[in-house]
Amino acid sequence: MTNKTKPRIIVVGGGAAGLMAAGTAAKAGARVLLLEKMKQPGRKLAITGKGRCNLTNSAEISDCIAHFGNNGRFLRQAFHRFFNHDLIDFFADNGLKTVTERGGRVFPANGKAPEVVKTLRNWLNKNGVTIRLSSPVEELIVEDDQIVGVVAAGEEFSATAVILATGGASYPLTGSTGDGYRLAINIGHNIIPTRPALVPLTCTPPEHSSSEKPGSEK
Numbered sequence: 001m002t003n004k005t006k007p008r009i010i011v012v013g014g015g016a017a018g019l020m021a022a023g024t025a026a027k028a029g030a031r032v033l034l035l036e037k038m039k040q041p042g043r044k045l046a047i048t049g050k051g052r053c054n055l056t057n058s059a060e061i062s063d064c065i066a067h068f069g070n071n072g073r074f075l076r077q078a079f080h081r082f083f084n085h086d087l088i089d090f091f092a093d094n095g096l097k098t099v100t101e102r103g104g105r106v107f108p109a110n111g112k113a114p115e116v117v118k119t120l121r122n123w124l125n126k127n128g129v130t131i132r133l134s135s136p137v138e139e140l141i142v143e144d145d146q147i148v149g150v151v152a153a154g155e156e157f158s159a160t161a162v163i164l165a166t167g168g169a170s171y172p173l174t175g176s177t178g179d180g181y182r183l184a185i186n187i188g189h190n191i192i193p194t195r196p197a198l199v200p201l202t203c204t205p206p207e208h209s210s211s212e213k214p215g216s217e218k
């Protein structure tokens with residue numbers, strides 16, 4: 001297949017999901033264009049795990065699924081296709097060693113979350129993904145009930161398939177401002193109302209400052 005006749009996949013959003021999706025599609029033989037609205041991809045990924053990036057957990061599939069309660073079944077198929085050991089091997093193959101710590105938490109051995117982003121970016125480059133930064137997708141183009149492209153920063157891009165990987169709405173400074181919900185609604189998808197999870201709690205007056213150790217006397 002010549003480059004022109006290969007299917008063209010557009011990935012919207014260069015976070016953890018978008019980077020993996022783009023590289024995987026390119027490795028499978030597609031022409032891939034990744035459109036990221038920030039100046040850099042993986043902004044959130046680079047600050048995860050207090051800057052160390054808790055990549056995965058070494059627990060068994062059944063254990064992981066059990067932690068998701070009734071929704072866990074949804075993950076079974078995906079986990080059977082790509083699980084924690086696949087991710088660890090993937091990063092090892094691409095030059096990023098990992099360590100497993102207390103509670104089965106897996107981190108990059110060098111303790112640097114930005115290195116995870118760098119490793120993924122190198123992998124995308126190796127597989128020929130085109131990355132356009134500062135390119136916010138504003139619209140998904142649908143013709144005859146079929147997605148045919150997107151509009152980003154006023155420019156039209158055609159595609160055989162579009163992967164929406166814009167993240168949720170947490171930590172907007174990193175780029176995830178809920179655009180994906182609006183883009184999906186605009187082409188007729190239903191969105192289940194979102195709720196925050198894993199949020200910090202604040203109280204007034206602040207009873208405990210962060211410098212106080214639990215159990216320390218006043």
Ligand SMILES: Cc1cc2nc3c(=O)[nH]c(=O)nc-3n(C[C@H](O)[C@H](O)[C@H](O)COP(=O)(O)OP(=O)(O)OC[C@H]3O[C@@H](n4cnc5c(N)ncnc54)[C@H](O)[C@@H]3O)c2cc1C
Nearest residue numbers: 013015016017036037048049054136137166167175176179
């Ligand atoms: C402080 C913090 C610490 C965390 N620590 C961990 C951890 O240690 N381990 C862990 O597993 N998870 C952690 N998480 C959760 C993890 O970061 C998210 O689950 C993960 O980043 C989600 O990936 P994503 O690709 O879906 O979304 P995101 O990483 O949010 O990426 C979405 C991307 O889409 C881009 N985008 C948005 N709208 C558009 C648009 N219109 N056009 C183009 N691009 C667009 C954004 O700029 C962004 O780059 C943490 C989260 C936070 C906030």
